[in-house]
Amino acid sequence: MPELVPTDFHATVVWMGKVPVNRPDIRSESIRSARLGYAGFEDDYHGGLTRPSCVRVKSQYALGTDIRNTRQLSILAAEELAAIAADIGIDEIDPTLLGASIVVEGIPDFTHIPPSSRLQAGKGTTVTIDMLNGPCNWPAKEIEKVAPGHGKGFKAAARGKRGVTAWVEREGWLSIGDTLRLHIPGQRAWVHI
Numbered sequence: 001m002p003e004l005v006p007t008d009f010h011a012t013v014v015w016m017g018k019v020p021v022n023r024p025d026i027r028s029e030s031i032r033s034a035r036l037g038y039a040g041f042e043d044d045y046h047g048g049l050t051r052p053s054c055v056r057v058k059s060q061y062a063l064g065t066d067i068r069n070t071r072q073l074s075i076l077a078a079e080e081l082a083a084i085a086a087d088i089g090i091d092e093i094d095p096t097l098l099g100a101s102i103v104v105e106g107i108p109d110f111t112h113i114p115p116s117s118r119l120q121a122g123k124g125t126t127v128t129i130d131m132l133n134g135p136c137n138w139p140a141k142e143i144e145k146v147a148p149g150h151g152k153g154f155k156a157a158a159r160g161k162r163g164v165t166a167w168v169e170r171e172g173w174l175s176i177g178d179t180l181r182l183h184i185p186g187q188r189a190w191v192h193i
Contacts, residue, residue, distance in 0.1 A: 040072030076163035125172030
């Protein structure tokens, strides 16, 4: 019996980007298409099979501990980006300012899809969702540079809308316009929280 359940929810890839390895800030650079390898996007700051641990996992590891890289990609929803922009009083948020890898459209409450869900393209390229991507101050600083007075509200506005981190489960190409089908784990929610 399959443990991952295909859903009728589909997302369209509406934007893609890579964060340069020798980055001066968190900004990504827009791309139209790329091959996803098991280490993520080639020549991407967040790529690699392993990574040094960061504040996201400080309860488990000392900073800089070598761990499996489940943060190869930062995936956001266009709908949630629009809501954040409205909350901080600007027309739109350029995904490059957030260091985004992929922006999708079409799955409601995207940031809260279950961890371990899969997004699978028709060609088979598949990414696994690790967890929600908590908001931080780095995007706020980039937003402030292009929209003075508006960046400071980013962290609060982005809580619960910052998208997810993910890693590559099956290699392949991904392009703007591709459709991704959501597959979710077939287990019930844990009732002890």
